[in-house]
Amino acid sequence: MPPRVILIGPPGAGKSSVGKSLSRLLKEDFVDTDTVIAEQEKQSIGEIFVDKGEPYFREVEEQVLLKQLVEHSGVLSLGGGAPLSTIAQGAIKASGSPVVFLDVTLAGAAPRVGFNRDRPLLLGNPRAQWQELMNVRRPIYESLAHHQLMTDKLTPNEAATAIVTLLS
Template identity: 55%
Template sequence: MSGVGNGPRAVLIGPPGSGKSTVAKALATLWDVERRDTDADIEATAGKEIAEIFVDDGEQAFRALERTAVATAVAEHVGVLSLGGGAVLAPETQALLEAYGARGGAVVFLDVSLSAAAPRVGLNNARPLLVGNPRRQWLDLMEARRPIYERLATVTVLTDKLTPNQAAREIVQAIDATAG
């Protein structure tokens, strides 16, 4: 099984704490393909951590870097791709993922509850959009983003009680079921 054309084998989307990075690693290992994380691409391009980009340059600058990183990765990467939680907010990224999904690509929404996400992320200040009251901020983010995640997803996996390897296996099963 391969990605769409030369596109990714799967694109993982979801909120902070859903397991995008760790599940991407497990899924890439399972499929024996490379994994790529657009947050890492952004940090490499900017030469600084995401939290620093937010502080030094602002959210708009970060989101511009993010749109470019996602478009580049979807065009170039053929393994497992994980996106930052807010990447789906950009209309350009939504259109890109809708087109990718329409061509048969797997856009995987890793869903998670606050109670499962909290210990995974620590809901600390290292996450720029969770500063202040991190639990309230996370709930507000999910309220705004859930409809977008759900609309873009071709596969949804609830990761609350799953290890990264279990989630990866569920993704494979769901993709195989939709493909065949």
């Protein structure tokens, strides 16, 4: 059975925290692909990037995504870059699961991301890096999404409640 709902979006949109709140509201299990990867690899995402490189991480991420699309029937939160490959996009679309793009502005993401935590793709000038990621990823997120929710001014519980409304 495919996921009940898939959450996508950039770093700082609230995919993990909203996903946990949403899973409680829907009485469904919650899976975050980044958590699965970290547990499977026995390293943080940042350590994987440093030790094994982004191509290795993206390969593992795609495998985890494909497996979770088949095995997980609850709320599935994807890492920000998980839906980037054409294989991942095709699999997400083929799952038939509703996809919610949790959108956020740079101003909204900044306090959540902190821009000083373990975010390997936001090294250097983190605000510029985040904006560049969004310039590339936004069209992909929008093409996959059945629903889009701006999370800047929402708590995780408010966002989860809004998603329940969107799904009904």
